[in-house]
Amino acid sequence: MKKLAASLLALALLAGCSSGAPETGGDSSSTAAPEAASSDVKTYNVGVAIYQFNDNFMTLYRQEIENYFKTLETDNVKYNITMTDGKNDMATQTEQVDGFITQGMDVIILNLVQTSSADALIDKIVAADIPLVLINREPLAYDKDGNTLDEAYEGILNNPTVCYVGADARQSGTFQGEIVAELPDHGDINGDGKVSYVMIEGDPENIDAQYRTEFSIKALTDAGIEVECLDDQVGNWDQTKGQEIAANALTKYGDAVEVIFCNNDAMALGAAAAITAAGRTVGEDIYLLGVDALEECQEMVNNGTMTGTVLNDHIGQSHTAVDVAVKALNGETLDNYYWVDYVKVTK
Numbered sequence: 001m002k003k004l005a006a007s008l009l010a011l012a013l014l015a016g017c018s019s020g021a022p023e024t025g026g027d028s029s030s031t032a033a034p035e036a037a038s039s040d041v042k043t044y045n046v047g048v049a050i051y052q053f054n055d056n057f058m059t060l061y062r063q064e065i066e067n068y069f070k071t072l073e074t075d076n077v078k079y080n081i082t083m084t085d086g087k088n089d090m091a092t093q094t095e096q097v098d099g100f101i102t103q104g105m106d107v108i109i110l111n112l113v114q115t116s117s118a119d120a121l122i123d124k125i126v127a128a129d130i131p132l133v134l135i136n137r138e139p140l141a142y143d144k145d146g147n148t149l150d151e152a153y154e155g156i157l158n159n160p161t162v163c164y165v166g167a168d169a170r171q172s173g174t175f176q177g178e179i180v181a182e183l184p185d186h187g188d189i190n191g192d193g194k195v196s197y198v199m200i201e202g203d204p205e206n207i208d209a210q211y212r213t214e215f216s217i218k219a220l221t222d223a224g225i226e227v228e229c230l231d232d233q234v235g236n237w238d239q240t241k242g243q244e245i246a247a248n249a250l251t252k253y254g255d256a257v258e259v260i261f262c263n264n265d266a267m268a269l270g271a272a273a274a275i276t277a278a279g280r281t282v283g284e285d286i287y288l289l290g291v292d293a294l295e296e297c298q299e300m301v302n303n304g305t306m307t308g309t310v311l312n313d314h315i316g317q318s319h320t321a322v323d324v325a326v327k328a329l330n331g332e333t334l335d336n337y338y339w340v341d342y343v344k345v346t347k
């Protein structure tokens, strides 16, 4: 009984604040002076759920979401942003999204902790009539056994108020491999006819990690270069883990390691420290690749302490995500997918 009363109260609250129409701020009371009408301010409530604040790339991305929303504000239109840290825990993020729904957000921008939970969250958000912009972690179609398929995701295709904004991770992997293939020795430093590499992977549940791992090597083999995988370990996008994995591989395989591919720059920063500690020199006796083009890494590519990286355009992606969210707030029709290109970064 108590439960029913609580649900009814929640429903009443929900109905009261989730009309989808902007709230009217400023002086909107019926006794207001007539001139107050012209100063009415529409405030849109925006819920942004980030998979984890403690992530170098997503920190740049989320800060730019906030900055860019600010630049779009006018005297009459304001954006009230609530940003949550999923702490890389799906249960925590689910609670946060449930909170967004009860608070009646006008739009939700969602960077999933686990793309395998996309269906459950999309269903709730769609049922609450809130437009949804998925970012950074692309949910993929999957078969009945849960294997990912190279097809667009039905949860996006079938819901006109749901879309994905991101970059095609295949492109970033391909660019990493091409950077090595384009080196004068094609990555074969010791001239034994093959490129012996170590792969440091991001979160394996994430398609960015899967595709970067696959396509970096595919670019080499497509160029007719023979490869040998010495080691392939999961570093979960994390700098400290990247350093540990690289240090262990360098101890174990020594001079045989010719290339270290990292699925992102944070792990490449860790690997760079391990390379220095092992007395190796990037560009002379080893090559090092990352993805993201963090500012420190652009600097390192410039001074030769990193071979190359790939710009994961957080400005382009965050601005597109915000522009799409604003479109949704204005009742415009959304496309299913919005793609932002990666860019190869070499000296």
Ligand code: GAL
Pocket (backbone or CB within 6 Å): 051, 055, 056, 057, 058, 136, 137, 202, 206, 208, 237, 263, 264, 265, 266, 291, 292, 312
């Ligand atoms: C990738 C990025 C990684 C990490 C990850 C989080 O696109 O390259 O550094 O931020 O997203 O999902």
